[in-house]
Amino acid sequence: MAVVALALTEGMLHFELSLAYEVFGSAPVGVTVPWYDVEVCGPDAVRVGRFRLEPDQGLDRLPHADTVIVPGWADVDEDPPAELVDAVRAAHEAGARVASLCTGAFVLAAAALLDGRRATTHWAHTDVLAARHPRVEVDPDVLYVDNGSVLTSAGKAAAMDLCLHLVRLDHGSSVANAVARRLVVPPHRAGGQAQFVAAPVPTRDDHSLAALFPWAIERLDRPLTVEDLARRARMSSRNLGRHFRAVTGTTPLQWLLTQRIRRAQELLETTDDGVDAIATATGMGTATTLRRHFNRTVGVPPDAYRRAFRSRPRTDTGDDRPHRR
CATH class of the missing domain: 1.10.10.60 (Homeodomain-like)
Structure with missing residues (x-):
């Protein structure tokens, strides 16, 4: 059973954390492949948005995981905590696949995991990421970037796309589609799809092309x-x-x-x-x-x-x- 560790510390965003837990936390009905063992890792009790959470494990658990998910980081003007950065770097060096959701890319960049690599984050913060970490090839126009052992996503809905992409890599499209059906989201959007479209994008099913x-x-x-x-x-x-x-789009x-x-x-x-x-x-x-x-x-x-x-x-x-x- 593959271990997915959710890396937490003060200042994380609860939406991306909840989203990742929903995707990896339990297998859809009818899916029989060995599912993930999800561990929430962080230093003692941490504040995530307006909630206080008690992690299952400390950050020293990250190097023992197969996949490490770094949720969005709330204050991109501040450097992420050194203990989180060090733990994420150690996990990657130990062979873990490391993925950031939204502004979690700032943690990966601080750990030097994005140096010389193409990466993305929420479109509103791509300029900041590029200016602060000039060795990172920041792409503001994609949903997510898969570099093999290091992956990054744009904001909110794109974080779901990346999580489903990981399930697809591990278990194939039929299982990823089953997860998407359970969560009532589109089963697959290619990572290269534009993350931001200037024109309003209908989210309801009664738009002009629904039929x-x-x-x-x-x-x-x-x-x-x-x-x-x-x-x-x-x-x-x-x-x-x-x-x-x-x-x-x-x-x-x-x-x-x-x-x-x-x-x-x-x-x-x-x-x-x-x-x-x-x-x-x-x-x-x-x-x-x-x-x-x-x-x-x-x-x-x-x-x-x-x-x-x-x-x-x-x-x-x-x-x-x-x-x-």
């Missing part, structure tokens, strides 16, 4: 075009593009491609279908087209993805550092 999305997802095996979507939505292609940008074609890649991932994990059959089932047409888009989007070819996620939970961290499991 179009499931209709299109049920027809991914067909060569859908923007004109097909516009006709179904009863609007012009140009108007559809405006609505898509407002609702999803992306274009109709990019949204369709993302859905096709997701379907391909599920089929690679749950069936023995060949790449040609999956290309047909996802509307990609040919195996060559599927491989090109899949490799560019996911970062590995379909066959490698199947080997990593189908036979057993993923155990590698993406770099040459040994990672305990």
